[in-house]
Amino acid sequence: MNNTSDVTMTGESITDFFGYSVSNADDVNGDGFDDVIVGAFGFDSGTEQGKAYIFFGGSTMNASPDVSLYGASADDEFGYSVSNAGDVNGDGYYDVIVGASFAPSTTQQGRAYIYYGGIVMNNAADVTLTGADSFDQFGIQVSTAGDVNNDGYDDVFVSAVNADNGSSYxxxxxxxxxxxxxxxxxxxxxxxxxxxxxxxxDVNGDGKSDLVVGSSSNDELGLNFGKAYLYMSTATNVNPRISSAEDVPFDQGGFIKMKWFRSGFDVLNVNLITQYKIEVSDPPGAGGFFWENIATIPASLYPTYQHTVATPNDSSSGNSGVLYYRVTAMTSDAEQYWHSNIISAYSLDNLSPAAPSSLSALPDLNSVYLSWNANTEADLHHYIIYRDGIELTTSTGNNFDDANVMDDSVYNYQVAAVDIHGNVSQLSNIANVNFNIAGQINITAAMEGFYIPASNNMITGDTLMVYLRNSAFPYSIADSSKGVINGNTLSGNFKFYIAPTGNYYIALKHRNSVETWSAAPQSYTNLSNSNYDFSNLITKAYGSNQIQVDAVPVRFAIYSGDVNQDGTVDATDVSTIDNDASNFVSGYVVTDLTGDDFVDGTDFSIADNNAANFVSAITP
Incomplete structure (x- = not known):
């Protein structure tokens, strides 16, 4: 042999990458001459559909392909790897295998195609092998495996570098x-x-083919030191082997999932195993295990099996729930069977209840009553009640009365459901409560001297006394409340703790204003909120006893000037203001009608005008 090529094969077009993979093809057409296979994963014109070419050997071999094999679609990269496959179907003709590590292009699981040889070999794949998951790149390498199970048929070897940490099949x-x-x-x-x-x-001379897998990126001894793993074939393992028996996650309990490897007699061309029995035993005692058949699974030539097994009870604080399992491979002969290894397992309820729904919170005089729709889970145990994000208590029913509340407080409640295994649901909707043991009236009113038309507000807020007076003579006081009218909004909230539900006159008293009553008795409901606006209509005051202080918006105010609070603005009030103005009195004093903390001519003028007009309180 010299270093001059005897036959040169050439790709069809640019970017075909013809020759990226090459292999002996053995004698696919049975003419006594070995053949070769060449891959071109970039075919066709850069679409990377891919193609593989078989060139028949002969005494005068040429460079024209005798069989052309094609990828299914663009981007499959068919022909990225090629190899002889031995005689996988035992027909006396050698076969070939071609990898397409990006097929199908939509999921890139990867595929490998086996083509049976023959006198007249066609280009239709006889067996298609597919990767387990997207982007596994199954088929990135393919090879004959020889006869690893010694059944007289050659086997094939395919790798998927991106399957988990890398896998070979x-x-x-x-x-x-x-x-x-x-x-x-x-x-x-x-x-x-x-x-x-x-x-x-056959590296160990046992008559069975062995396999080797490269792992070039292994870093155990240093960056990319690499490793190669040799796998020696062994005698057939006739016993099935349980690989796992585990709780089924995210369920209500009562089930485990068992997985096992088949018996070595549950394979093509042997077919000795007819079924698998799943058996269970209580934990062994003095007499050992006592086995009970709980399921029968037909043998189907699968390399691995799984079955979901019902359990009598779940593991909990009072019961471990541990049982023992085995799998028995059965044949048509009742006396011929093989047991697996024994494994223990238990089930868990790891599914939380649904979040409670329709939580409502209703306040009364002494507490807040919570209620919600009852959960329907059979294993429900109790509810956890949260207030302001902190666990407050638990309840076995779908209601709770929270008596540990304080007046004038805002509370946010939520509820979670808990099952017998301690699984906690998501939180319910939020029920918000503004707890007050008082009725509340929002009063809107302005004081004449405080009001500034240019800015549509008062110079400052001030304290106001509000009285609820009975609607019938002698109109006695049923309740009172002290609060502040806001200077910007002209409004304030006033709480009443004593007055029962009924109809009442609303009477306003301010430190230097004329007492002013509502035009008529107003409906009041204990523990509820209501509103009354004196400022928007003059007729909102009894006897229309107000003064207009603004045109845009139209706004009315209670009269200022009753310094001595005798119900009338008169010379006594005017004189008191005049004296304080003469003495340059300042601060929070009753003679300061304008709220500017200074007694001066403006205050005097307001009182003098109202006295001249005989302004006084008007009541029923």
């Missing part, structure tokens, strides 16, 4: 080969596991 050949992986090899850390794979021959 063995698919057993057979007369009617399926697409389910029979052996799975995986890495425990992300290390490029499966970046290269190959049949390793």
């Amino acid at each position: 063995v698919f057993f050949g057979g007369g009617s080969m399926n697409s389910s992986a029979d052996i799975l090899m995986s890495a425990t850390i992300a290390e490029g596991f499966g970046g290269s794979i190959s049949n390793a021959g």
